[in-house]
Amino acid sequence: MTSIAGKIEWEEFENLLVDITDQYGYDFSQYSKASLQRRILSFYLKGRFTSYKDFKNRLFSDANFFMYFVEEVTVNVTEMFRDPHFYKVLREKILPILSTYPFIRIWHAGCSTGEEVYSMAIMLKEANILHKSLLYATDLNPTVVESAKSGIFKVSSMQQYSENYINSGGQKDFSTYYRANYNLAKFDEELTSRMVFSTHNLVSDSSFNEFQLILCRNVLIYFEKKLQSRVLELFDKSLDNLGFLALGSKESIKFSSIASLYVPFDAKEKIWRKMK
Amino acid sequence: MAQDEMIELVIIGGSSGSLDALLKILPKLRADFTIPIVIVMHRNISSDSMLEEVLASRTILKVVEAEEKETVTSGYIYIAPPDYHLLIEKDHTISLDYSEKVNYSRPSIDVSFESAADVYREKLACIILSGANADGTKGIVYAKSVGSKIIIQDTKEAIVPFMPEHAIAHTSSDNVLSIAGIISFLNAL
Numbered sequence: 001m002t003s004i005a006g007k008i009e010w011e012e013f014e015n016l017l018v019d020i021t022d023q024y025g026y027d028f029s030q031y032s033k034a035s036l037q038r039r040i041l042s043f044y045l046k047g048r049f050t051s052y053k054d055f056k057n058r059l060f061s062d063a064n065f066f067m068y069f070v071e072e073v074t075v076n077v078t079e080m081f082r083d084p085h086f087y088k089v090l091r092e093k094i095l096p097i098l099s100t101y102p103f104i105r106i107w108h109a110g111c112s113t114g115e116e117v118y119s120m121a122i123m124l125k126e127a128n129i130l131h132k133s134l135l136y137a138t139d140l141n142p143t144v145v146e147s148a149k150s151g152i153f154k155v156s157s158m159q160q161y162s163e164n165y166i167n168s169g170g171q172k173d174f175s176t177y178y179r180a181n182y183n184l185a186k187f188d189e190e191l192t193s194r195m196v197f198s199t200h201n202l203v204s205d206s207s208f209n210e211f212q213l214i215l216c217r218n219v220l221i222y223f224e225k226k227l228q229s230r231v232l233e234l235f236d237k238s239l240d241n242l243g244f245l246a247l248g249s250k251e252s253i254k255f256s257s258i259a260s261l262y263v264p265f266d267a268k269e270k271i272w273r274k275m276k
Numbered sequence: 277m278a279q280d281e282m283i284e285l286v287i288i289g290g291s292s293g294s295l296d297a298l299l300k301i302l303p304k305l306r307a308d309f310t311i312p313i314v315i316v317m318h319r320n321i322s323s324d325s326m327l328e329e330v331l332a333s334r335t336i337l338k339v340v341e342a343e344e345k346e347t348v349t350s351g352y353i354y355i356a357p358p359d360y361h362l363l364i365e366k367d368h369t370i371s372l373d374y375s376e377k378v379n380y381s382r383p384s385i386d387v388s389f390e391s392a393a394d395v396y397r398e399k400l401a402c403i404i405l406s407g408a409n410a411d412g413t414k415g416i417v418y419a420k421s422v423g424s425k426i427i428i429q430d431t432k433e434a435i436v437p438f439m440p441e442h443a444i445a446h447t448s449s450d451n452v453l454s455i456a457g458i459i460s461f462l463n464a465l
Contacts, residue, residue: 032363032365032371032373033365033366033371034363034364034365034366034371034373034391034394034395035363035371035373036391037373038363038373038387038391039375055363075373075374075375077374077375077376210388218374219346221360221371221373221374222373224345228345248374250343250344250357250360250372251344252343255391276437
């Protein structure tokens with residue numbers, strides 16, 4: 001008998017994913033299993049269900065509960081100016097190139113609660129090109145997209161974000177970008193006004209625009225190889241010639257079908273440029 | 277040692293003080309040691325990258341920072357990259373995960389041990405070394421429950437004994453080995 005951490009049988013787990021696709025259209029079958037299983041198991045244990053059957057009944061009879069499940073089992077950990085050196089490269093090497101364009105479109109794919117989108121908008125503003133930029137921010141999860149749209153973050157994170165901002169080459173007082181009210185920080189509406197939020201599922205949805213820069217950091221690690229290829233092809237279709245693709249620090253286009261069309265722009269920070 | 281002949285993966289977890297133990301263990305592994313080794317060490321993000329080089333200088337095995345989707349292969353020592361959890365898939369490939377810290381740690385030893393134990397079961401050997409937090413205990417308890425071989429560094433030799441002490445308190449002391457004992461155990465696999 002094999003099971004996940006002694007709690008859910010492998011077969012039950014696989015059936016669960018099939019049932020979810022059938023009823024709700026969310027297809028997790030090509031997600032990396034070890035991580036997904038761990039999160040589903042932890043969701044199941046935290047919920048203190050009387051039985052696995054009880055958990056399944058709830059999941060398939062209550063759509064709101066299912067959306068909560070999606071939010072919890074997908075990873076939404078993010079921060080502003082995460083990996084400051086990555087932002088430094090964007091700021092110093094990529095924004096000067098983008099600034100020569102009459103109009104700039106950027107896609108944050110898998111934006112989660114939006115911290116990276118706001119980081120980007122701050123840098124665009126400092127480069128005086130925010131007014132001619134549009135930032136498209138998408139995630140499969142409607143709840144996190146709504147949260148991103150609100151521009152509201154925890155004040156308790158601001159000290160860390162401010163440090164990251166300074167390490168990324170930011171020279172202003174970071175607190176000028178938000179108004180703090182009790183334990184919440186609301187970011188400038190000028191930033192939000194250049195953002196377009198939408199749900200988009202990288203597993204099943206198609207290309208919807210052409211961009212000069214696509215950022216998708218720490219999303220592909222949760223996908224199996226075949227799905228990674230599909231998503232990279234989707235990005236390729238959505239990227240202008242000479243556009244930039246930025247992935248997470250442990251992700252790569254190496255060995256993918258689009259690899260030959262791209263040259264490394266900054267190999268360490270996992271940024272490629274399309275050269276067709 | 278019949279059951280130990282079947283070990284297909286060795287996974288080692290440690291925190292403060294564990295580098296010292298690794299630097300004593302790795303050079304003493306026999307030259308033809310072919311079982312893949314995964315090392316999950318708590319490390320400082322800002323002062324990373326040197327770890328591979330330091331370990332590589334002490335062993336003839338190939339030391340690499342684990343890449344996602346990489347198949348665990350004989351003759352390699354894989355180091356969990358800083359700030360990611362490392363998990364093992366059923367097909368013996370490595371998955372990386374940037375989810376919440378576990379026991380204030382990412383990578384978390386519990387996460388890696390549980391995931392490796394789910395896949396390898398009695399073909400897994402888990403080793404807990406020196407460290408200052410409780411990470412690893414839950415993982416080693418689970419690994420033991422599915423038949424994995426578990427080993428805990430002798431607290432008398434651990435620079436920071438908290439982590440092995442905590443693991444012993446939740447398992448039993450008959451799995452405790454000195455550095456020399458760990459070396460002999462590995463070389464007998």
